[in-house]
Amino acid sequence: MAGRLSIFAGTGGLVPHAVAAAKAAGYKVQVLALSPRPDLTDVKVITADLANPLGIIWSLKIFRTTHIVMAGAIHLPDKAREGLIRFANGGETPAQAAATSVGDATLAALGSVLKKMTGADLVGVHEIAPDLLAEQGTVGGPAVPHGLDGSIAFALQTAQAIGALDIGQAAVVLGRRVIAVEDIGGTDALIARVGELVRAGLTGDGSGPLILAKAVKPQQPLFADLPAIGPDTVSNCARAGIGIIAVEAGRSLVIERERLVVLAAQLGIAVHGAVLGNG
Structure with a gap:
């Protein structure tokens, strides 16, 4: 698959891993940074302005991009989302765009536009670095206590259900009781909110x-x-x-796995991969 890879880079530790994996696989790599990435010193980095999608297309074409990867957390205000949706849909008016969903799943429409305008294929970061995928069973920390398979399945089904509404990808449960779900604030904000609920005795x-x-x-x-x-x-x-982290095996990424495994063991957090029956 090796060719010329452009990585749309958000925040977080996934990006340097994706760069290293792509280089090891023989790709020529450039990074289109959607937020500052001063840590990326061994690769060409271009600041990408989502308000100027035609400028991004130009950068892809000049590099002769054959493959595109999206890596890292990307936080878009609604105005930026609406602008991208108008671009993806051939220039809708603002009034029309306002009536259109601008959630994360809708941004998938950009894939066909980028393919049409640049000829580049969008690939998952896991296709560049398959070692990132979570395996089934224990990923790190202690094994999940016996008898909790049903609760883990319920937790993953809850996360999938809020994903179907394009709200988020994560949920926190206790047994068969939903405690909280991820919203636009992201997973870290969800975890912090749950911590407040725990301290309040709720x-x-x-x-x-x-x-x-x-x-x-x-x-x-x-x-x-x-x-x-x-x-x-x-x-x-x-x-x-929170004592257990459950992820969808084969469809979730484990970043900085060695550090995660060490921390999970030290802190007693069970990290577990499971397959959703309807996934």
């Missing part, structure tokens, strides 16, 4: 573990924004009182 008596689950949105293409966890997820969960 999440039970501690007889069962809180479970954070992350799953792919049913309608999202796998090249865009796969659920991801990393060492920060583990440490944030420990602070919030």
